[in-house]
Amino acid sequence: MTHPKKDSVRLAPIMFAGTGSDVGKSIISAAFCRIFLQDGYSPAPFKAQNMALNSYATPEGLEIGRAQAVQAEAAGVPCHTDMNPLLLKPTTDKVCQVVLNGRAKGNQEAYEYFKTEGRDELRKAVNQAFDRLNSRYNPIVMEGAGSISEINLRAVDLVNMPMAIHAKANVILVADIDRGGVFASVYGSIMLLTEEERKYVKGILINKFRGDIRLFESGVKMIEELCGIPVIGVVPYYKDIYIEEEDSVMLQTKNLQATYGKVNVAVVLLRHLSNFTDFNVLERDPRVHLYYTNNTDEIEKADIVLVPGTKSTLSDLYELRRNGVAQSIVKAHKKGATVVGICGGYQIMGMEVCDPNHVESSIERLPGLGLLPVSTKMEGEKVTRQVKFAFLDKKDICEGYEIHMGATTFVQGTQASSLNEIEGGLFDGCFVNERCFGTYIHGILDNKPVVDFLLAPYIDKISEETFDYKKFKEEQYNKLADHVRAHVDMDLVYEIMMQVND
Structure with a gap:
């Protein structure tokens, strides 16, 4: 089949919904964003509601989930709040900060x-x-959230089938066979949908x-016979x-010891x-061994200690x-x-973190490190913006983004200086010396001059060449697209996406 071209036909939106959380919806969505880009389309990602602490600042200085920023990067387009209009950032097990169209609207208990009130x-x-x-x-490459069949939340669901119906999207149900129970999870998910919702599910992706894979060919036929829906x-x-x-669920597995x-x-x-x-750039840098830890001995063995961002400082x-x-x-x-x-x-x-107005917690002051x-x-107004900056007065223009509450000022009489000069005459961070500095800028380590400066004191341990992270990321998006394309019936996908749901 010849794939339809973007200037000859409009494709219906496609939604990748899941049998549960962590089945790979975000990665599959990113893969299809890159596939459609490779095939000559102009795709964009969309997730109505995301719950994550990982967020990103759009070019307009607004906040979205980092996953949709990654998917936009795979699609080759600038990220925008329309790609993730509703973001929930957990502050405790029961409370989230609600970010609507890129702006924080305050905290709310789950x-x-x-509740149904206010959902409209x-x-x-x-x-x-x-x-x-x-x-x-x-x-539009849409992503669902969690399970497609949370029937107890059907009346208040904003992100799965109600969103698919509004968008007239063709839904692909994604199931994780690695966790086991794939037949039950696929069949059960579909059977728990209403008859109207079931009409929108056009494919299943294992x-x-x-x-x-040849050992699962009979399983594919069984799923198709049980559900009456093709496995793409x-x-x-x-x-x-x-x-x-x-999300950070896998960080504990990166809790590895220092190495030589x-x-x-x-x-x-x-x-x-x-x-x-x-820290992804350092994790992939061949010169670096990066690990996450709160073990005091492992921290003291490190050459470099990075204190990361936090939702609750x-x-x-x-x-x-x-x-x-x-x-x-x-x-x-x-x-x-x-x-x-960072942040x-x-x-x-x-020297100290103060919260006299209880913006973040009931703690009014704590001494810092x-x-x-x-x-x-701590102040109530959140700063969200993308920035271009000069690192340590160098000529190279670097890029990053800010998402933070609070204002940080130098203690009177200090000898330290700012770390970065931001375009427009603003300054960021604090630089004491090459082994001690801080910044509000997320993504600062994605810039080669910064990483090279960070690693310079340890040059005697390094034998590898410098690392081009942007080139690396592009290679990974293309490898992901190739991997998914090789195992998915793209002719069937395009056939499905030329169907319009009434």
Whole structure:
């Protein structure tokens, strides 16, 4: 079959919904964003509601889920709030910060958020965001959330089947065969849908298969006979393709010990750690051995200690002081380790963090690590923006983004200087010396001059060449697209997407 061209036909939106959480919807959506781009279309991602601590600033200075920013990158387009109009950022097990169309609307308890009252306003907002996006791109690659069949939440669902029906999208149900029970999860998910909802499910994708796919050919036929819906592909599990993860559930598996022959970089494993994607570049850099830890001995063995962003600075600072990690960071620095803080980590490295108006917590003040001569006061207005900056007065123009609460100022009489000069005459961060500095800028490590500066004191341990992260990411998106394309019936996918749901 010859694939239809973007200028000859408009493809219906496609939604990748799941039998459950962590079945691979985000990665599959990113793969199809890149596939459609490769095939000459102008795709864009969309997820009506996302729950994650990993977020990103759009070019307009608004906030969306990082997963949709990654998918936009795979699609080759700038990210926009219309791609993720509703973002929930957990602050505790029961409370989330609600971000609507890129702006924080305050905190809300989960019980209150999921009540039917007030859903019409949110539903209208996410539907309008989709409509705007759909008028600008072709096709829209939609992502569901969690399970497609949470029947207890059907009346308040904004992101799965109600969104698919509004968008007139063709739904592909994604199932994770690696976790077991794939027949029950697929069949049960479809049977729990209403008769009207079931009409929109046009395909099934089996994800994370291990072994010889030929052994599952009979399983494919059984699923198709049981459900009356075609299986568009069985995608094998992969280990050699690196795409940003949506959440931090796997960080504990990266809790590895320091090793020899490379620069050992320890990321402090905070309870409310956010934007851990700041460190993906180092994780892939062949010169570096990166690991996440809150073990005091492993922190003290590191060449470089990175204090990451956090959704709850005061709470995590309190925990660091309680469990002895704060003292181990200071001790590591005294022994010669480089310590760098990003966003909340920058605040933690200062002399104090104050919250007199209880913006973030009931704690009004805590002493910081005392490594940077700055003081932070929590304020209600959130800063979200993309920035271009000069790092340490160098000529290279670097890029990153800010998402933070609070204002940080130098302590009077300090000898330290700003780390970055932002375009427009603003300054960011604090620089004490090459082994001690902090910044509000997420993504700062994606810039080669910054990483080279960070690793320079340990040059005697490095034998590998420098690392081009942007080129690496492009290679990974293409490898992912090739992997999925090789195991999915794309002719069938295009045939499905030329069907319009009435």
